Amino acid sequence: MWKAIKPIFNVGAVMVATLSLMGCQGNMSTSIASSLPDTVEIDSIAVLSDQELEDTVKNKKGYLTERWRDPVRIPVDTLNPISKDSLERYTRGERRRVRDSVRRELDKLPKHVYFTFDDGPLIGSSAIDSISKAKNIKINVFLVGRHANMSKRLKRDLQRYKDNALVECYNHSYTHAGNRFTTFYSNPVSAYEDFEKNEVDLELKHKIVRLPGRNIWIYDDVRRIDLKSGASTADMLYTNGYKIYGWDVEWRINGASGNPVQPMNEIYTRIRNFMNNKSSMEPNNVVLLMHDDMFQNKKGQQLLSSLIDTIQNTTDYKFEFIRDYPFRY
Template sequence: MVLNKIITGIFPVLLFCITGQLSLTCAAPSSEKHSNADTTFTIYLSFDDGPLEGSEDINDAVKKEDIKVNVFVVGAHTLSSSRMGRYYLMYEENPFIEIGNHSYTHARDHYKEYYEKPDSVLADFKRNQSILDIRAKLARLPGRNMWRLKDTSINDVSSGKEAADLLFRNGFLVFGWDIEWQHSGETGVPIQSVNEMAALIDKKLREGKTVRRNHLVLLAHDQMFRNGWEESELKQLINKLKAKGNYRFEHLSNYPAD
Protein backbone atom coordinates (compact mmCIF):
# COMPACT_ATOMS: atom_id res chain seq x y z
CA MET A 1 0.00 0.00 0.00
CA VAL A 2 1.37 3.39 -0.99
CA LEU A 3 0.36 6.32 1.16
CA ASN A 4 0.60 9.82 -0.24
CA LYS A 5 0.06 12.66 2.20
CA ILE A 6 -1.25 15.79 0.63
CA ILE A 7 -0.74 18.90 2.72
CA THR A 8 -3.31 21.65 2.21
CA GLY A 9 -2.70 24.70 4.38
CA ILE A 10 -1.89 23.44 7.87
CA PHE A 11 -4.38 20.61 7.86
CA PRO A 12 -3.42 17.21 6.42
CA VAL A 13 -5.67 15.36 4.08
CA LEU A 14 -4.90 11.74 3.41
CA LEU A 15 -5.45 10.37 -0.04
CA PHE A 16 -4.94 6.66 -0.25
CA CYS A 17 -3.65 5.36 -3.59
CA ILE A 18 -3.73 1.62 -3.47
CA THR A 19 -2.19 -0.71 -5.94
CA GLY A 20 -2.05 -4.43 -6.30
CA GLN A 21 -5.23 -6.29 -5.45
CA LEU A 22 -7.07 -3.34 -3.96
CA SER A 23 -7.54 -0.35 -6.22
CA LEU A 24 -9.21 2.93 -5.42
CA THR A 25 -9.97 6.02 -7.42
CA CYS A 26 -12.03 8.78 -5.90
CA ALA A 27 -12.17 12.52 -5.46
CA ALA A 28 -9.84 13.85 -2.78
CA PRO A 29 -11.55 14.60 0.53
CA SER A 30 -12.20 18.19 1.48
CA SER A 31 -9.30 19.92 3.20
CA GLU A 32 -11.68 21.79 5.48
CA LYS A 33 -11.19 20.88 9.14
CA HIS A 34 -14.32 19.40 10.68
CA SER A 35 -15.33 19.68 14.31
CA ASN A 36 -16.50 16.23 15.33
CA ALA A 37 -18.60 17.72 18.09
CA ASP A 38 -20.68 19.61 15.51
CA THR A 39 -20.68 16.96 12.79
CA THR A 40 -23.65 14.78 11.91
CA PHE A 41 -22.60 11.27 11.00
CA THR A 42 -24.76 9.20 8.66
CA ILE A 43 -24.98 5.42 9.03
CA TYR A 44 -26.18 3.16 6.23
CA LEU A 45 -27.16 -0.13 7.83
CA SER A 46 -27.20 -2.85 5.20
CA PHE A 47 -28.08 -6.52 5.46
CA ASP A 48 -27.03 -9.11 2.89
CA ASP A 49 -28.24 -12.54 1.76
CA GLY A 50 -31.89 -12.32 2.79
CA PRO A 51 -34.51 -13.35 3.06
CA LEU A 52 -33.31 -15.87 5.64
CA GLU A 53 -34.13 -16.78 9.21
CA GLY A 54 -33.62 -13.49 11.01
CA SER A 55 -35.20 -11.35 8.29
CA GLU A 56 -38.44 -11.07 10.25
CA ASP A 57 -36.54 -9.68 13.25
CA ILE A 58 -34.84 -7.05 11.09
CA ASN A 59 -38.24 -6.11 9.69
CA ASP A 60 -39.65 -5.68 13.20
CA ALA A 61 -36.55 -3.85 14.38
CA VAL A 62 -36.63 -1.02 11.90
CA LYS A 63 -40.33 -0.44 12.47
CA LYS A 64 -39.92 -0.21 16.23
CA GLU A 65 -36.86 2.01 16.05
CA ASP A 66 -38.00 4.16 13.09
CA ILE A 67 -34.69 3.80 11.25
CA LYS A 68 -33.91 3.42 7.57
CA VAL A 69 -31.96 0.36 6.41
CA ASN A 70 -31.05 -1.40 3.18
CA VAL A 71 -31.38 -5.09 2.43
CA PHE A 72 -29.55 -6.73 -0.47
CA VAL A 73 -31.65 -9.73 -1.41
CA VAL A 74 -31.05 -13.01 -3.23
CA GLY A 75 -33.78 -14.29 -5.54
CA ALA A 76 -32.99 -17.97 -4.99
CA HIS A 77 -33.46 -17.50 -1.25
CA THR A 78 -36.72 -15.62 -1.76
CA LEU A 79 -38.21 -18.39 -3.90
CA SER A 80 -36.88 -21.24 -1.76
CA SER A 81 -40.04 -21.48 0.37
CA SER A 82 -43.37 -19.78 0.99
CA ARG A 83 -42.06 -18.48 4.32
CA MET A 84 -39.08 -16.78 2.67
CA GLY A 85 -41.51 -15.34 0.15
CA ARG A 86 -43.55 -13.87 3.00
CA TYR A 87 -40.42 -12.37 4.52
CA TYR A 88 -39.66 -10.68 1.21
CA LEU A 89 -43.19 -9.26 1.06
CA MET A 90 -42.66 -7.88 4.56
CA TYR A 91 -39.56 -6.12 3.28
CA GLU A 92 -41.46 -4.70 0.31
CA GLU A 93 -44.24 -3.36 2.51
CA ASN A 94 -41.96 -1.79 5.11
CA PRO A 95 -41.39 1.92 4.35
CA PHE A 96 -38.16 1.94 6.36
CA ILE A 97 -36.56 -0.76 4.20
CA GLU A 98 -34.96 -0.08 0.82
CA ILE A 99 -34.31 -3.20 -1.25
CA GLY A 100 -31.14 -3.71 -3.27
CA ASN A 101 -29.91 -6.46 -5.59
CA HIS A 102 -27.48 -9.14 -4.37
CA SER A 103 -27.89 -11.36 -7.47
CA TYR A 104 -30.29 -14.23 -8.09
CA THR A 105 -27.88 -17.10 -7.40
CA HIS A 106 -25.35 -15.57 -4.98
CA ALA A 107 -22.78 -17.09 -7.34
CA ARG A 108 -23.78 -20.45 -5.86
CA ASP A 109 -20.92 -19.58 -3.50
CA HIS A 110 -18.33 -20.29 -6.24
CA TYR A 111 -17.08 -16.77 -6.65
CA LYS A 112 -14.00 -17.23 -8.80
CA GLU A 113 -15.87 -19.15 -11.49
CA TYR A 114 -18.83 -16.77 -11.27
CA TYR A 115 -16.75 -13.68 -11.98
CA GLU A 116 -14.91 -15.25 -14.90
CA LYS A 117 -18.05 -14.55 -16.97
CA PRO A 118 -19.04 -10.89 -16.45
CA ASP A 119 -21.92 -11.12 -18.95
CA SER A 120 -23.42 -13.97 -16.93
CA VAL A 121 -23.08 -11.91 -13.75
CA LEU A 122 -25.00 -9.06 -15.37
CA ALA A 123 -27.69 -11.49 -16.54
CA ASP A 124 -27.93 -12.91 -13.01
CA PHE A 125 -28.49 -9.44 -11.55
CA LYS A 126 -31.00 -8.52 -14.25
CA ARG A 127 -32.89 -11.74 -13.57
CA ASN A 128 -33.05 -10.92 -9.87
CA GLN A 129 -34.14 -7.34 -10.57
CA SER A 130 -36.96 -8.56 -12.80
CA ILE A 131 -38.24 -11.53 -10.80
CA LEU A 132 -38.32 -9.65 -7.49
CA ASP A 133 -39.42 -6.36 -9.09
CA ILE A 134 -36.64 -4.45 -7.34
CA ARG A 135 -37.16 -0.74 -7.96
CA ALA A 136 -33.80 0.76 -6.99
CA LYS A 137 -30.74 -0.11 -9.09
CA LEU A 138 -28.51 -0.62 -6.08
CA ALA A 139 -26.22 -3.65 -6.26
CA ARG A 140 -23.79 -5.48 -4.02
CA LEU A 141 -21.62 -8.21 -5.46
CA PRO A 142 -21.62 -11.61 -3.72
CA GLY A 143 -18.36 -12.21 -1.88
CA ARG A 144 -16.82 -8.90 -2.98
CA ASN A 145 -16.31 -5.50 -1.36
CA MET A 146 -16.41 -3.45 -4.56
CA TRP A 147 -17.72 0.03 -5.23
CA ARG A 148 -18.77 1.70 -8.47
CA LEU A 149 -20.13 5.23 -8.05
CA LYS A 150 -19.78 8.27 -10.30
CA ASP A 151 -16.24 9.13 -9.21
CA THR A 152 -15.33 6.06 -7.18
CA SER A 153 -13.99 2.66 -8.19
CA ILE A 154 -12.82 0.33 -5.42
CA ASN A 155 -11.80 -3.31 -5.78
CA ASP A 156 -10.89 -5.58 -2.89
CA VAL A 157 -9.56 -8.25 -5.28
CA SER A 158 -9.07 -8.42 -9.04
CA SER A 159 -11.71 -11.11 -9.61
CA GLY A 160 -15.00 -9.33 -10.22
CA LYS A 161 -13.66 -6.02 -11.53
CA GLU A 162 -15.08 -6.50 -15.01
CA ALA A 163 -18.46 -7.57 -13.63
CA ALA A 164 -18.62 -4.48 -11.40
CA ASP A 165 -17.75 -2.24 -14.35
CA LEU A 166 -20.43 -3.89 -16.47
CA LEU A 167 -23.10 -3.47 -13.79
CA PHE A 168 -22.20 0.22 -13.46
CA ARG A 169 -22.37 0.74 -17.23
CA ASN A 170 -25.84 -0.79 -17.13
CA GLY A 171 -27.13 1.72 -14.60
CA PHE A 172 -26.39 0.02 -11.27
CA LEU A 173 -24.67 1.75 -8.38
CA VAL A 174 -22.42 -0.87 -6.81
CA PHE A 175 -21.91 -0.59 -3.05
CA GLY A 176 -19.36 -2.23 -0.82
CA TRP A 177 -18.98 -1.38 2.85
CA ASP A 178 -16.76 0.50 5.29
CA ILE A 179 -17.15 -1.94 8.19
CA GLU A 180 -18.44 -5.49 8.40
CA TRP A 181 -20.10 -6.86 11.52
CA GLN A 182 -18.74 -10.37 11.19
CA HIS A 183 -20.54 -13.53 12.25
CA SER A 184 -20.00 -17.24 12.71
CA GLY A 185 -20.67 -19.12 9.49
CA GLU A 186 -22.09 -22.03 11.47
CA THR A 187 -24.31 -20.32 14.02
CA GLY A 188 -24.78 -16.80 12.65
CA VAL A 189 -23.76 -15.37 16.04
CA PRO A 190 -22.05 -11.94 15.78
CA ILE A 191 -18.31 -12.11 16.43
CA GLN A 192 -17.66 -8.54 17.56
CA SER A 193 -19.52 -7.33 20.63
CA VAL A 194 -21.91 -4.40 20.50
CA ASN A 195 -19.40 -2.23 22.37
CA GLU A 196 -16.62 -3.19 19.95
CA MET A 197 -18.76 -2.32 16.93
CA ALA A 198 -19.90 1.00 18.38
CA ALA A 199 -16.31 1.96 19.17
CA LEU A 200 -15.08 0.93 15.71
CA ILE A 201 -17.84 2.90 13.97
CA ASP A 202 -17.09 5.97 16.05
CA LYS A 203 -13.34 5.70 15.43
CA LYS A 204 -13.71 5.26 11.66
CA LEU A 205 -15.97 8.28 11.36
CA ARG A 206 -13.99 10.59 13.62
CA GLU A 207 -10.74 9.73 11.84
CA GLY A 208 -12.32 10.19 8.40
CA LYS A 209 -11.43 6.65 7.30
CA THR A 210 -14.55 5.91 5.28
CA VAL A 211 -15.19 6.03 1.53
CA ARG A 212 -17.16 9.26 2.06
CA ARG A 213 -16.27 11.53 4.98
CA ASN A 214 -18.96 11.50 7.69
CA HIS A 215 -20.80 8.63 5.96
CA LEU A 216 -20.37 4.98 6.96
CA VAL A 217 -21.78 1.86 5.30
CA LEU A 218 -22.13 -1.04 7.73
CA LEU A 219 -22.52 -4.59 6.44
CA ALA A 220 -24.36 -7.24 8.45
CA HIS A 221 -26.29 -10.37 7.48
CA ASP A 222 -29.89 -11.36 8.09
CA GLN A 223 -29.01 -14.63 9.81
CA MET A 224 -27.16 -12.80 12.60
CA PHE A 225 -30.31 -11.62 14.33
CA ARG A 226 -32.47 -14.60 15.18
CA ASN A 227 -33.12 -13.65 18.80
CA GLY A 228 -36.19 -11.80 20.00
CA TRP A 229 -35.91 -8.11 19.24
CA GLU A 230 -35.62 -6.94 22.83
CA GLU A 231 -32.57 -9.16 23.38
CA SER A 232 -30.85 -8.67 20.05
CA GLU A 233 -27.41 -7.18 19.52
CA LEU A 234 -28.84 -5.12 16.67
CA LYS A 235 -31.20 -3.28 19.01
CA GLN A 236 -28.36 -2.62 21.42
CA LEU A 237 -26.13 -1.21 18.68
CA ILE A 238 -28.88 1.02 17.30
CA ASN A 239 -29.62 2.37 20.77
CA LYS A 240 -25.93 3.07 21.42
CA LEU A 241 -25.57 5.00 18.17
CA LYS A 242 -28.81 6.91 18.70
CA ALA A 243 -27.69 7.90 22.20
CA LYS A 244 -24.68 9.74 20.77
CA GLY A 245 -27.04 12.39 19.43
CA ASN A 246 -25.21 13.15 16.18
CA TYR A 247 -25.86 9.89 14.31
CA ARG A 248 -28.63 9.44 11.78
CA PHE A 249 -29.68 6.48 9.63
CA GLU A 250 -30.32 6.79 5.89
CA HIS A 251 -31.01 4.77 2.75
CA LEU A 252 -28.22 4.15 0.25
CA SER A 253 -30.24 5.87 -2.46
CA ASN A 254 -29.34 9.05 -0.54
CA TYR A 255 -25.64 8.21 -0.23
CA PRO A 256 -23.46 10.99 -1.72
CA ALA A 257 -22.60 9.14 -4.91
CA ASP A 258 -21.02 12.12 -6.71
Protein backbone atom coordinates in the same frame (compact mmCIF):
# COMPACT_ATOMS: atom_id res chain seq x y z
CA MET B 1 4.89 27.25 11.22
CA TRP B 2 3.89 27.84 7.59
CA LYS B 3 4.15 31.60 7.97
CA ALA B 4 7.67 31.22 9.28
CA ILE B 5 8.93 29.27 6.28
CA LYS B 6 6.88 31.05 3.64
CA PRO B 7 9.45 33.74 2.70
CA ILE B 8 11.99 31.08 1.75
CA PHE B 9 10.00 30.14 -1.33
CA ASN B 10 9.81 32.47 -4.30
CA VAL B 11 6.74 32.83 -6.44
CA GLY B 12 7.15 32.21 -10.15
CA ALA B 13 5.82 28.81 -10.80
CA VAL B 14 6.70 27.30 -14.12
CA MET B 15 5.02 24.00 -13.67
CA VAL B 16 2.17 22.99 -11.43
CA ALA B 17 2.19 19.59 -9.83
CA THR B 18 -0.75 18.33 -7.86
CA LEU B 19 0.31 15.60 -5.55
CA SER B 20 -2.48 13.22 -4.74
CA LEU B 21 -1.52 11.82 -1.39
CA MET B 22 -4.64 9.99 -0.35
CA GLY B 23 -3.90 6.82 1.52
CA CYS B 24 -0.15 6.89 1.15
CA GLN B 25 1.10 8.14 4.50
CA GLY B 26 3.73 5.43 4.55
CA ASN B 27 5.35 5.95 1.19
CA MET B 28 4.67 9.61 0.64
CA SER B 29 8.34 10.52 0.31
CA THR B 30 8.93 7.77 -2.21
CA SER B 31 6.12 8.91 -4.46
CA ILE B 32 7.32 12.52 -4.40
CA ALA B 33 10.89 11.55 -5.02
CA SER B 34 9.98 9.51 -8.05
CA SER B 35 7.58 12.01 -9.58
CA LEU B 36 9.62 15.21 -9.35
CA PRO B 37 12.99 16.40 -10.62
CA ASP B 38 15.98 16.30 -8.24
CA THR B 39 15.35 19.77 -6.96
CA VAL B 40 12.17 21.77 -7.11
CA GLU B 41 10.79 24.96 -5.70
CA ILE B 42 7.31 25.31 -4.29
CA ASP B 43 5.02 28.24 -4.42
CA SER B 44 2.76 29.21 -1.55
CA ILE B 45 -0.78 27.91 -1.86
CA ALA B 46 -3.71 29.95 -0.69
CA VAL B 47 -3.98 29.53 3.05
CA LEU B 48 -7.62 29.68 4.05
CA SER B 49 -8.63 30.91 7.48
CA ASP B 50 -11.30 28.87 9.26
CA GLN B 51 -13.86 31.49 8.32
CA GLU B 52 -12.83 31.42 4.66
CA LEU B 53 -12.95 27.63 4.70
CA GLU B 54 -16.45 27.72 6.20
CA ASP B 55 -17.62 30.11 3.47
CA THR B 56 -16.08 27.97 0.71
CA VAL B 57 -17.85 24.91 2.12
CA LYS B 58 -21.21 26.67 1.98
CA ASN B 59 -20.73 27.61 -1.65
CA LYS B 60 -19.02 24.53 -3.01
CA LYS B 61 -20.59 21.13 -2.35
CA GLY B 62 -17.98 18.43 -1.98
CA TYR B 63 -15.11 20.83 -1.30
CA LEU B 64 -14.20 19.30 2.08
CA THR B 65 -14.26 15.76 0.71
CA GLU B 66 -12.04 16.88 -2.16
CA ARG B 67 -9.50 18.55 0.15
CA TRP B 68 -9.57 15.62 2.55
CA ARG B 69 -8.58 13.30 -0.30
CA ASP B 70 -6.15 15.69 -1.92
CA PRO B 71 -4.88 18.02 0.80
CA VAL B 72 -1.64 19.23 -0.81
CA ARG B 73 -1.51 21.15 -4.06
CA ILE B 74 1.92 22.45 -4.83
CA PRO B 75 2.81 24.67 -7.74
CA VAL B 76 6.41 23.75 -8.53
CA ASP B 77 9.03 26.31 -9.53
CA THR B 78 11.82 24.58 -11.41
CA LEU B 79 13.82 27.79 -11.88
CA ASN B 80 14.56 28.41 -8.22
CA PRO B 81 14.88 24.94 -6.85
CA ILE B 82 14.82 23.84 -3.24
CA SER B 83 15.90 20.51 -1.88
CA LYS B 84 13.74 17.44 -1.84
CA ASP B 85 14.07 17.34 1.95
CA SER B 86 12.54 20.77 2.34
CA LEU B 87 9.76 19.87 -0.03
CA GLU B 88 8.98 16.71 1.86
CA ARG B 89 8.99 18.55 5.17
CA TYR B 90 6.73 21.20 3.73
CA THR B 91 4.37 18.63 2.18
CA ARG B 92 4.04 16.71 5.44
CA GLY B 93 3.26 19.85 7.41
CA GLU B 94 0.89 21.19 4.81
CA ARG B 95 -0.96 17.91 4.56
CA ARG B 96 -1.45 17.81 8.32
CA ARG B 97 -2.53 21.44 8.45
CA VAL B 98 -5.12 21.15 5.67
CA ARG B 99 -6.48 17.87 7.00
CA ASP B 100 -6.81 19.26 10.54
CA SER B 101 -8.88 22.21 9.39
CA VAL B 102 -10.96 20.05 7.04
CA ARG B 103 -11.58 17.61 9.89
CA ARG B 104 -12.74 20.44 12.16
CA GLU B 105 -15.25 21.57 9.52
CA LEU B 106 -16.47 18.03 8.81
CA ASP B 107 -16.99 17.44 12.53
CA LYS B 108 -19.47 20.31 12.62
CA LEU B 109 -21.57 18.76 9.82
CA PRO B 110 -24.13 15.91 9.85
CA LYS B 111 -22.91 12.31 10.01
CA HIS B 112 -24.60 9.40 8.30
CA VAL B 113 -24.68 5.71 9.06
CA TYR B 114 -26.01 3.02 6.74
CA PHE B 115 -27.16 -0.32 8.16
CA THR B 116 -27.03 -2.86 5.35
CA PHE B 117 -28.19 -6.49 5.58
CA ASP B 118 -27.13 -9.02 2.94
CA ASP B 119 -28.49 -12.32 1.63
CA GLY B 120 -32.16 -12.01 2.66
CA PRO B 121 -34.79 -13.12 2.71
CA LEU B 122 -33.54 -15.67 5.26
CA ILE B 123 -34.54 -16.73 8.75
CA GLY B 124 -33.76 -13.51 10.58
CA SER B 125 -35.30 -11.15 8.02
CA SER B 126 -38.63 -10.78 9.82
CA ALA B 127 -36.81 -9.82 13.04
CA ILE B 128 -34.78 -7.18 11.18
CA ASP B 129 -37.99 -5.83 9.69
CA SER B 130 -39.62 -5.59 13.14
CA ILE B 131 -36.56 -3.94 14.73
CA SER B 132 -36.41 -1.25 12.04
CA LYS B 133 -40.05 -0.41 12.82
CA ALA B 134 -39.64 -0.56 16.59
CA LYS B 135 -36.60 1.74 16.49
CA ASN B 136 -37.92 3.79 13.58
CA ILE B 137 -34.67 3.63 11.59
CA LYS B 138 -34.06 3.37 7.87
CA ILE B 139 -32.31 0.18 6.79
CA ASN B 140 -31.02 -1.33 3.54
CA VAL B 141 -31.38 -4.93 2.39
CA PHE B 142 -29.42 -6.53 -0.44
CA LEU B 143 -31.63 -9.40 -1.56
CA VAL B 144 -31.03 -12.79 -3.15
CA GLY B 145 -34.00 -13.83 -5.33
CA ARG B 146 -33.34 -17.55 -5.05
CA HIS B 147 -33.88 -17.38 -1.29
CA ALA B 148 -37.33 -15.82 -1.76
CA ASN B 149 -38.37 -18.82 -3.83
CA MET B 150 -37.24 -21.40 -1.27
CA SER B 151 -40.30 -21.30 1.00
CA LYS B 152 -43.62 -19.62 1.63
CA ARG B 153 -42.27 -18.14 4.82
CA LEU B 154 -39.36 -16.45 3.05
CA LYS B 155 -41.66 -15.17 0.35
CA ARG B 156 -43.80 -13.61 3.09
CA ASP B 157 -40.71 -12.10 4.74
CA LEU B 158 -39.69 -10.55 1.43
CA GLN B 159 -43.15 -8.99 1.20
CA ARG B 160 -42.76 -7.60 4.72
CA TYR B 161 -39.56 -5.85 3.64
CA LYS B 162 -41.33 -4.43 0.60
CA ASP B 163 -44.27 -3.16 2.62
CA ASN B 164 -42.04 -1.43 5.19
CA ALA B 165 -41.33 2.17 4.20
CA LEU B 166 -38.21 2.11 6.42
CA VAL B 167 -36.67 -0.67 4.34
CA GLU B 168 -35.14 -0.22 0.93
CA CYS B 169 -34.52 -3.28 -1.25
CA TYR B 170 -31.46 -3.63 -3.48
CA ASN B 171 -29.79 -6.26 -5.66
CA HIS B 172 -27.35 -8.90 -4.39
CA SER B 173 -27.76 -11.25 -7.43
CA TYR B 174 -30.28 -14.06 -7.96
CA THR B 175 -28.06 -17.04 -7.12
CA HIS B 176 -25.50 -15.44 -4.79
CA ALA B 177 -22.95 -16.86 -7.22
CA GLY B 178 -23.75 -20.29 -5.81
CA ASN B 179 -21.04 -19.23 -3.33
CA ARG B 180 -18.41 -20.06 -5.98
CA PHE B 181 -17.31 -16.51 -6.55
CA THR B 182 -14.27 -16.87 -8.79
CA THR B 183 -16.15 -19.18 -11.15
CA PHE B 184 -19.19 -16.88 -11.15
CA TYR B 185 -17.16 -13.75 -11.97
CA SER B 186 -15.04 -15.51 -14.60
CA ASN B 187 -18.03 -15.07 -16.92
CA PRO B 188 -19.10 -11.43 -16.55
CA VAL B 189 -21.96 -11.75 -19.06
CA SER B 190 -23.72 -14.57 -17.23
CA ALA B 191 -22.97 -12.88 -13.90
CA TYR B 192 -24.53 -9.69 -15.23
CA GLU B 193 -27.60 -11.63 -16.34
CA ASP B 194 -27.92 -13.09 -12.86
CA PHE B 195 -28.27 -9.57 -11.42
CA GLU B 196 -30.76 -8.69 -14.15
CA LYS B 197 -32.87 -11.75 -13.37
CA ASN B 198 -32.87 -10.75 -9.70
CA GLU B 199 -34.04 -7.26 -10.55
CA VAL B 200 -36.94 -8.58 -12.64
CA ASP B 201 -37.94 -11.38 -10.24
CA LEU B 202 -37.94 -9.19 -7.16
CA GLU B 203 -39.28 -6.14 -9.01
CA LEU B 204 -36.46 -3.99 -7.63
CA LYS B 205 -36.89 -0.27 -8.16
CA HIS B 206 -33.31 0.90 -7.71
CA LYS B 207 -30.29 0.09 -9.84
CA ILE B 208 -28.14 -0.48 -6.77
CA VAL B 209 -26.01 -3.58 -6.38
CA ARG B 210 -23.69 -5.22 -3.90
CA LEU B 211 -21.54 -8.00 -5.33
CA PRO B 212 -21.62 -11.33 -3.46
CA GLY B 213 -18.21 -12.09 -1.94
CA ARG B 214 -16.61 -8.83 -3.07
CA ASN B 215 -16.13 -5.44 -1.46
CA ILE B 216 -16.29 -3.41 -4.67
CA TRP B 217 -17.41 0.21 -5.01
CA ILE B 218 -18.19 1.93 -8.30
CA TYR B 219 -20.29 5.10 -8.26
CA ASP B 220 -19.91 8.75 -9.27
CA ASP B 221 -16.15 9.43 -9.34
CA VAL B 222 -15.20 6.41 -7.24
CA ARG B 223 -13.93 3.02 -8.42
CA ARG B 224 -12.42 0.77 -5.77
CA ILE B 225 -11.84 -2.92 -6.38
CA ASP B 226 -10.82 -5.37 -3.63
CA LEU B 227 -10.28 -8.44 -5.81
CA LYS B 228 -9.72 -8.31 -9.55
CA SER B 229 -12.12 -11.18 -10.09
CA GLY B 230 -15.44 -9.36 -10.00
CA ALA B 231 -14.12 -6.13 -11.53
CA SER B 232 -15.36 -6.86 -15.08
CA THR B 233 -18.83 -7.74 -13.82
CA ALA B 234 -18.91 -4.59 -11.71
CA ASP B 235 -17.76 -2.45 -14.64
CA MET B 236 -20.42 -3.97 -16.88
CA LEU B 237 -23.09 -3.23 -14.26
CA TYR B 238 -21.84 0.34 -13.87
CA THR B 239 -21.79 0.89 -17.64
CA ASN B 240 -25.42 -0.20 -17.70
CA GLY B 241 -26.55 2.30 -15.11
CA TYR B 242 -25.99 0.46 -11.83
CA LYS B 243 -24.14 1.76 -8.80
CA ILE B 244 -22.09 -0.75 -6.85
CA TYR B 245 -21.54 -0.37 -3.11
CA GLY B 246 -19.30 -2.22 -0.67
CA TRP B 247 -18.94 -1.60 3.06
CA ASP B 248 -16.66 0.06 5.62
CA VAL B 249 -17.29 -2.10 8.69
CA GLU B 250 -18.53 -5.67 8.95
CA TRP B 251 -20.21 -7.25 11.96
CA ARG B 252 -20.35 -11.02 12.30
CA ILE B 253 -22.59 -12.97 14.67
CA ASN B 254 -23.06 -16.72 14.69
CA GLY B 255 -26.68 -17.01 13.59
CA ALA B 256 -27.50 -20.29 15.31
CA SER B 257 -25.99 -19.47 18.71
CA GLY B 258 -26.40 -15.69 18.59
CA ASN B 259 -22.80 -15.37 19.80
CA PRO B 260 -21.06 -12.40 18.23
CA VAL B 261 -17.65 -12.89 16.61
CA GLN B 262 -17.05 -9.24 17.48
CA PRO B 263 -18.84 -7.90 20.58
CA MET B 264 -21.36 -5.12 20.04
CA ASN B 265 -19.10 -2.57 21.71
CA GLU B 266 -16.24 -3.32 19.35
CA ILE B 267 -18.48 -2.64 16.34
CA TYR B 268 -19.81 0.54 17.92
CA THR B 269 -16.23 1.72 18.53
CA ARG B 270 -15.20 0.87 14.98
CA ILE B 271 -18.10 2.87 13.53
CA ARG B 272 -17.16 5.83 15.75
CA ASN B 273 -13.51 5.59 14.79
CA PHE B 274 -14.30 5.52 11.08
CA MET B 275 -16.52 8.56 11.58
CA ASN B 276 -13.99 10.48 13.72
CA ASN B 277 -10.89 9.61 11.71
CA LYS B 278 -12.69 10.17 8.39
CA SER B 279 -11.31 6.81 7.32
CA SER B 280 -14.48 5.45 5.71
CA MET B 281 -14.85 5.45 1.91
CA GLU B 282 -16.57 8.85 2.21
CA PRO B 283 -15.90 11.11 5.20
CA ASN B 284 -18.95 11.50 7.49
CA ASN B 285 -20.60 8.42 5.92
CA VAL B 286 -20.11 4.91 7.38
CA VAL B 287 -21.57 1.75 5.85
CA LEU B 288 -22.07 -1.25 8.15
CA LEU B 289 -22.46 -4.75 6.68
CA MET B 290 -24.44 -7.47 8.43
CA HIS B 291 -26.23 -10.61 7.19
CA ASP B 292 -29.89 -11.50 7.71
CA ASP B 293 -29.12 -14.94 9.12
CA MET B 294 -27.21 -13.36 12.04
CA PHE B 295 -30.53 -12.44 13.62
CA GLN B 296 -32.27 -15.81 13.76
CA ASN B 297 -32.41 -15.97 17.52
CA LYS B 298 -33.25 -13.63 20.39
CA LYS B 299 -29.65 -13.14 21.45
CA GLY B 300 -28.59 -11.81 18.07
CA GLN B 301 -31.71 -9.65 17.82
CA GLN B 302 -30.97 -8.08 21.21
CA LEU B 303 -27.45 -7.25 20.08
CA LEU B 304 -28.78 -5.47 17.00
CA SER B 305 -31.30 -3.53 19.12
CA SER B 306 -28.65 -2.50 21.59
CA LEU B 307 -26.26 -1.33 18.85
CA ILE B 308 -29.04 0.87 17.48
CA ASP B 309 -29.87 2.15 20.99
CA THR B 310 -26.22 2.94 21.69
CA ILE B 311 -25.85 4.89 18.46
CA GLN B 312 -29.11 6.76 19.04
CA ASN B 313 -28.26 7.60 22.66
CA THR B 314 -24.64 8.62 22.27
CA THR B 315 -24.27 10.11 18.78
CA ASP B 316 -26.15 12.38 16.40
CA TYR B 317 -25.65 10.01 13.44
CA LYS B 318 -28.56 9.77 11.03
CA PHE B 319 -29.64 6.36 9.71
CA GLU B 320 -29.83 6.59 5.92
CA PHE B 321 -30.77 4.77 2.74
CA ILE B 322 -27.90 3.73 0.46
CA ARG B 323 -29.84 5.36 -2.40
CA ASP B 324 -28.81 8.71 -0.82
CA TYR B 325 -25.13 7.72 -0.41
CA PRO B 326 -22.88 9.65 -0.12
CA PHE B 327 -23.65 12.90 1.64
CA ARG B 328 -20.74 15.02 0.52
CA TYR B 329 -19.68 18.27 2.11
